[in-house]
Amino acid sequence: MGRSKDLPVEPTYYRRHLIEMIISQPRLLRIGGRRVESEGMGMVYIIDDDESVLDAMELLMQSAGIDAATFSSAVDFLQKVTPSITDCIVMDLCMPGLHGFEMLKILSDRGVTVPVIVLTALDEAESRERARQMGVKAFFRKPVDDQALIDMIHWSLGSRETAEG
DSSP states (O other): OOOOTTSOOOTTHHHHHHTTSOOSOOOEEEESEEEEOOSSSOOEEEEOSOHHHHHHHHHHHHHTTOOEEEESOHHHHHHHOOOOTTOEEEEOSOOSSSOHHHHHHHHHHTTOOOOEEEEESOOOHHHHHHHHHTTOSEEEESSOOHHHHHHHHHHHHHHHHHHHO
């Protein structure tokens, strides 16, 4: 996205960046987390403690025609959702209450196998390796390239449909 790695990410960066996008499907239904409706794929669950990231990701998913529900914590997500094999999770690692790696362990213990994409401000080799060992499909450093994220979501959902179908 052309940002220098040494510049801090402004809290409203994602919102300002995405507000210029054309929203192709403006239907919005709120249940539990916020949910954006569209057709054709599994649900994408976005989990991040930063409200501006959730707002921006909601707009991005809506503009791409992807069903999405957002949650501000891993605990909230785990209490309200049991993802199906056709879904995908996009999540931050560092969240209050329950760390992203702890959530991945809980999902694994429950026998839930869905593609997981990590978005984090902390790009450390140790975290990348641990995420890889836990089966994470992709590991992106914030701010994320919108198109790369959309492509990875489509690839994750498409490869799951092919493997299951």
